[in-house]
Amino acid sequence: MYSLVLYDSCGNTHTGVLFDHDRTKRADTRSVSHQTAVEHFEISLQTPSGEVSTAIGVPTSFVPVTAILPLMRSLGEEVQTLELARVRESGQTVSCQKGCAACCRMLVPISAPEAFALANSIDRLAPQERERLLSKIDVAQQHLARAGVLPQLSALAESPDPISDEAIEPLNRAYYALRMPCPFLDNEVCSIYEDRPAACRELAVTSPATDCQNMTNPTVRPVPVAVRISTALSLLWADLTATTPRLIPLPLAIDWAKRHHAEQAGRWAGTELFEKAIDKIGRYLGQERARRESGG
Numbered sequence: 001m002y003s004l005v006l007y008d009s010c011g012n013t014h015t016g017v018l019f020d021h022d023r024t025k026r027a028d029t030r031s032v033s034h035q036t037a038v039e040h041f042e043i044s045l046q047t048p049s050g051e052v053s054t055a056i057g058v059p060t061s062f063v064p065v066t067a068i069l070p071l072m073r074s075l076g077e078e079v080q081t082l083e084l085a086r087v088r089e090s091g092q093t094v095s096c097q098k099g100c101a102a103c104c105r106m107l108v109p110i111s112a113p114e115a116f117a118l119a120n121s122i123d124r125l126a127p128q129e130r131e132r133l134l135s136k137i138d139v140a141q142q143h144l145a146r147a148g149v150l151p152q153l154s155a156l157a158e159s160p161d162p163i164s165d166e167a168i169e170p171l172n173r174a175y176y177a178l179r180m181p182c183p184f185l186d187n188e189v190c191s192i193y194e195d196r197p198a199a200c201r202e203l204a205v206t207s208p209a210t211d212c213q214n215m216t217n218p219t220v221r222p223v224p225v226a227v228r229i230s231t232a233l234s235l236l237w238a239d240l241t242a243t244t245p246r247l248i249p250l251p252l253a254i255d256w257a258k259r260h261h262a263e264q265a266g267r268w269a270g271t272e273l274f275e276k277a278i279d280k281i282g283r284y285l286g287q288e289r290a291r292r293e294s295g296g
């Protein structure tokens, strides 16, 4: 069974959003800290590889969409930790380790909330480091333009219509054929590790690391992902803004966030954000259940 259940102080079940991840607080409290009212919830998430239980604090005030990222990332990582434990228990070895960045040549799709958060993080960097990263992004975009894939990537980021995975696949392949290192990669180490996109956090393989020199190699065995957080966030943003779900190619994300800066000013009641985000996770889990049960 795949489900997400939240319990409030009265033991009632909720669906909802989660912000400051705090394992130590009880669900039967309501507190005021730093002048922000926070209601505490406990979550029980049944995933294909076991249960994720956690306690979280939900601000009752109006917040930007980026406020939900820490919780969504944390949930995604906890779910993926269970997946990794399951494959290890089955006798397989996870090959990924620091210093191996073979997969950092793939097209990384990110959601609008992640793009806003990444742009904010870059803005907060020291000027020299900010300029260095922006320069690397510029070089990457020039490379993509010379290869002829930049217009398609731009269209992907701004398309008013949904684009299927099948339609994106040729672009994925064209991008990966360039073997262009991610502009955030420094000496095979991610320079934005704490802020890296959800898609980067979810990718792991059990095949030999040498196979990842060609990620299209059929011998590459990715660890299954029960919840793709970037997709859940993309659906959330589309719901909040009445727009089409979209995934933005990482090298274009900072520019996209700047172009859509006005949209980032939106604020939503914590509870509303909470309910909508959990709805998206629940939907994803439901689809993943159907896919695995059908052997897909």
Ligand code: SF4
Residues within 6 Å of the ligand: 101, 103, 104, 105, 108, 182, 183, 184, 185, 186, 189, 190, 191, 192, 193, 196, 197, 200
């Ligand atoms: S953001 Fe970091 S982890 Fe993700 S592809 Fe770029 S360098 Fe790799």
